[in-house]
Amino acid sequence: MILTVTPNPSLDRTYEVPGLRRGALLRAEGDRVEPGGKGVNVSRAVAATGGRTTAVMPLGGAEGALLARLLDEQGIEVAGVPLAGSTRVNITLVEPDGTLTKVNAAGPALTAAEAAALLLAVRSRAANADWIACCGSLPRGPGPEWYAELVARTHRAGARIALDTSGEALTAALAWRPEVVKPNAEELAEAVGRSLATVGDAVKAAEELRARGAGTVLASLGADGQLLVSDGGTYWGHAPVATVRSNVGAGDASLAGFLAAGGHGPAALAAAVAHGAAAVGLPGSAMPGTADLDPASVVTTADIPVDRPLADPRTGGPS
Numbered sequence: 001m002i003l004t005v006t007p008n009p010s011l012d013r014t015y016e017v018p019g020l021r022r023g024a025l026l027r028a029e030g031d032r033v034e035p036g037g038k039g040v041n042v043s044r045a046v047a048a049t050g051g052r053t054t055a056v057m058p059l060g061g062a063e064g065a066l067l068a069r070l071l072d073e074q075g076i077e078v079a080g081v082p083l084a085g086s087t088r089v090n091i092t093l094v095e096p097d098g099t100l101t102k103v104n105a106a107g108p109a110l111t112a113a114e115a116a117a118l119l120l121a122v123r124s125r126a127a128n129a130d131w132i133a134c135c136g137s138l139p140r141g142p143g144p145e146w147y148a149e150l151v152a153r154t155h156r157a158g159a160r161i162a163l164d165t166s167g168e169a170l171t172a173a174l175a176w177r178p179e180v181v182k183p184n185a186e187e188l189a190e191a192v193g194r195s196l197a198t199v200g201d202a203v204k205a206a207e208e209l210r211a212r213g214a215g216t217v218l219a220s221l222g223a224d225g226q227l228l229v230s231d232g233g234t235y236w237g238h239a240p241v242a243t244v245r246s247n248v249g250a251g252d253a254s255l256a257g258f259l260a261a262g263g264h265g266p267a268a269l270a271a272a273v274a275h276g277a278a279a280v281g282l283p284g285s286a287m288p289g290t291a292d293l294d295p296a297s298v299v300t301t302a303d304i305p306v307d308r309p310l311a312d313p314r315t316g317g318p319s
C-alpha cells in the first residue's frame, strides 16, 4: 500500500482561454476541476493502475468537502484531518497552443494542533505502508521542519519515505535520510544553488543530494526524461511523446509509477518514465491508467548522455 501525504492539497481548476492579455476579461472556452496537490496526484496515479493507496491530507471548508468527494468518486481512500480554514484552489490557464499559466494559492495556515494531528494521521498508518510519499509545498504554520519531523517519526515506525518537495523543507528533511527524493530539474537546480545545463550537471547535482542524505534520487527532467542515481548505479530513461497536452502532475505520475514498481533499480525507473510520458499526453492532471502506458517505448541505459543539453529553460539550459 502506498500512503501519500499532502500537507497543502488543492482543488485544481483549469480554464481554457483564447489567449492571455493583461487587464482583459478572458472568457473561458472550457473548464474542469480536479483533485490536486502532489501527494493527492500520486494516490490518483496509483489508483488509476489498480494499486492500493490512502491519501492523508488536511481538509477544510466547502473546497475541502468537494476535494474529498472527487477523490471518493475515484475510489481513493482519504484520511482527512479537519481544518478550520478552507482548502486552497489552484488555477491553471491553458492557451490554444498548450501554454500553461499556473497560479498556486498559499493555502490555509495550519494551527499547531492541526499540524500535529496530520503527523499523527500519517504515523498511525505508517506500519501498513510499503511507501510513504510526502509531497508538495508545506502550508503556512508548521514551519520548514515539518517534513523532517515526519521522516524522523515514521522512520522509527519502520516506514520507507519518498519525498517530493523543494526549498527549505527539502533541505531540512534530507538530514533524516529519506529513501527516495524526487526533484524536477528546477528543484534540483535550486537545491544545489546553481543552474543545470546538461544531463551530466543533473547527475552531479543528484549525487550532491545523496551526499546530503537522500538514498536514491529520481530526478525528472521534463522532455529530457529521468535520472535514477542510487547505490545500485546511475541510469537515464526516456520515452518519445507524440503530443504534449499537459505536464501538470507528470512528475507525480512518475513517482507513483516508480514506487508501485518497487522504488529501486532500472525497472522502476522505466515504470516512472512510462507514467510520465503517458501523463503528458493526457489533458489537465489526468493520471494514466494501464491502457495509457506504453512500456515498450521506454529506453533505460547506464550510458548517461552527460553532454546532452537540458531543454528546460528554467534550469539554465537552452530552450
Ligand SMILES: Nc1ncnc2c1ncn2[C@@H]1O[C@H](COP(=O)(O)OP(=O)(O)O)[C@@H](O)[C@H]1O
Pocket: 183, 184, 185, 219, 220, 221, 222, 223, 224, 225, 226, 239, 240, 241, 244, 247, 248, 249, 250, 251, 252, 254, 272, 273, 275, 276, 277, 280
Ligand atoms: N515535454 C515532455 N516531453 C516528453 N516527456 C515529458 C515532457 N514533460 C514531462 N515529461 C515526462 O514526465 C516526467 C515528469 O515531468 P517533469 O516536468 O520533469 O516533472 P514535474 O511535473 O515534477 O515538474 C518527465 O521526466 C518525462 O518523463
Ligand SMILES: O=P(O)(O)OC[C@H]1O[C@](O)(COP(=O)(O)O)[C@@H](O)[C@@H]1O
Pocket: 008, 010, 012, 035, 036, 037, 038, 039, 041, 090, 104, 135, 136, 137, 138, 247, 248, 249, 250, 251, 252, 285
Ligand atoms: O504544493 P505546490 O507546490 O503548490 O503544488 C501544487 C500543485 O501541483 C500539482 O500537484 C501538480 O504538480 P506539477 O505542477 O508539479 O505538475 C497540482 O495538482 C497542484 O495544484
